[in-house]
Amino acid sequence: MLALALVAALLATAFAILAPFGTILLWSLFMSVTIWPLHRWFLLRTGGHPSLAATLSVLVLLVLVVAPVVLATVALLPTLRTIVAVVSRPDTWTIPAPPGWMREVPLVGHLLQGTWQEIVQALLAQLGGPGSQTSRMAQWGVMRAVGTGWTIVQVVLATVLTWPMLAGGDRGGALFGRIADRVGGLHGTHLLELATRTIRYVSVGIIGTAAILALVEGIGLWLAGVPLLAVLMVASFVMDVMQVGIHVIYIGAGAWLFYAGRPGAAVFTLVWGFIANNAIDSVARPYVISRGTGLPMTVIFLGAMGGLIVWGFIGVFLGPTLLGLAWTLLRVWLGSPPVADPDPGI
Numbered sequence: 566m567l568a569l570a571l572v573a574a575l576l577a578t579a580f581a582i583l584a585p586f587g588t589i590l591l592w593s594l595f596m597s598v599t600i601w602p603l604h605r606w607f608l609l610r611t612g613g614h615p616s617l618a619a620t621l622s623v624l625v626l627l628v629l630v631v632a633p634v635v636l637a638t639v640a641l642l643p644t645l646r647t648i649v650a651v652v653s654r655p656d657t658w659t660i661p662a663p664p665g666w667m668r669e670v671p672l673v674g675h676l677l678q679g680t681w682q683e684i685v686q687a688l689l690a691q692l693g694g695p696g697s698q699t700s701r702m703a704q705w706g707v708m709r710a711v712g713t714g715w716t717i718v719q720v721v722l723a724t725v726l727t728w729p730m731l732a733g734g735d736r737g738g739a740l741f742g743r744i745a746d747r748v749g750g751l752h753g754t755h756l757l758e759l760a761t762r763t764i765r766y767v768s769v770g771i772i773g774t775a776a777i778l779a780l781v782e783g784i785g786l787w788l789a790g791v792p793l794l795a796v797l798m799v800a801s802f803v804m805d806v807m808q809v810g811i812h813v814i815y816i817g818a819g820a821w822l823f824y825a826g827r828p829g830a831a832v833f834t835l836v837w838g839f840i841a842n843n844a845i846d847s848v849a850r851p852y853v854i855s856r857g858t859g860l861p862m863t864v865i866f867l868g869a870m871g872g873l874i875v876w877g878f879i880g881v882f883l884g885p886t887l888l889g890l891a892w893t894l895l896r897v898w899l900g901s902p903p904v905a906d907p908d909p910g911i
Contacts, residue, residue: 588879592723595882597730598761599768600626604731619731623724630772631724635717716878752897756890763889767865767882770854775805778845782811785837789830791818806881811842860889 583590597604600622607618730737745753779802786794797818801811815838822831851862865885872884 589719589723589726591879591883592720593726593730595764595768595879596626596723596727597734598764600727601731601734601765604734615732615734619728622731623728626724626727631721635721756893759893760886760890763860763886764882766854766856767869767885770850770865771806771869771881774845774850774853775802777849778802778805778811778841781841781845782814782838785815785834785841786818789818789822789834789837790827791822791834805846806878810846811838814838815842860885860892864888864892 603625604618604622607621608615611617611621741757742754745757747753749756779798782801783794783798786797791797797814801814804811804813815834818838819831819835822828822834854860854865855862868885868888869881870884871888872880872882874880876883
């Protein structure tokens with residue numbers, strides 16, 4: 566008992582020491598697992614030099630992922646502060662006049678104009694009334710923005726730590742393999758392989774398809790002549806990573822175009838956004854993730870959403886991994902033959 570108590574105390578102390586760096590270490594682990602195939606490719610091309618291959622892999626990660634995210638965040642901070650300042654003061658909002666084309670609609674033009682004014686006035690009264698939650702929503706947005714900034718700092722630090730993980734990846738993989746074998750035997754090794762595949766394909770499926778969707782949506786908005794293109798593309802990327810889709814983006818852009826008297830461009834924006842969102846989110850992403858992991862898309866979706874709510878952005882990757890492991894354990898348990906109870910008569 567004394568030996569077990571000493572071991573437990575040692576593990577608790579080690580956990581307390583590493584806890585402040587837990588999120589950064591998780592990011593490093595996820596990055597290493599995701600770009601491990603690229604690292605192996607560099608390893609073959611550099612004559613088996615792990616340090617050089619790890620350096621090239623980290624450079625690719627910095628150039629293609631980290632640097633664009635950091636630059637976009639820095640560029641959007643002034644716009645974010647302006648949006649928060651406007652949203653937090655609904656009493657300063659002005660009622661937009663009905664678009665000119667609405668008054669020219671035959672027979673019902675005046676009715677549409679009056680309905681427009683009533684809806685806008687009721688909306689502003691609701692948002693700016695005594696029971697308004699607008700200011701609290703703005704403060705929540707500021708807190709989430711600050712949290713996103715800290716997440717970016719963690720990602721940058723994790724990218725630096727990715728180098729030693731990649732350079733010593735073979736030894737680390739062998740260590741984790743031995744631990745999984747000691748803990749669960751063949752099942753433990755299988756779960757370790759499943760966790761690796763889940764992390765890799767969830768990263769590619771969620772981040773990759775979100776980037777493609779943001780690019781496709783940006784092309785559509787550019788063709789329609791919508792302003793603030795960079796802001797809307799970043800917002801599309803973030804919302805798609807959060808598994809909520811980009812419906813708010815293209816519907817809002819379409820409404821603005823309708824108000825600006827460009828119904829043709831508005832219809833094009835709505836159709837383009839609807840097709841892009843459904844084609845990529847409903848076809849491409851499930852195919853990429855399910856093909857690599859063999860897990861149901863429902864498990865991936867619930868894991869990503871629940872992980873995001875509980876742990877923040879890193880939960881998008883941690884949630885599907887843990888829920889996928891739990892789902893696999895459940896299937897193994899259900900597929901195992903039941904243990905027969907001993908016959909009390911014997």
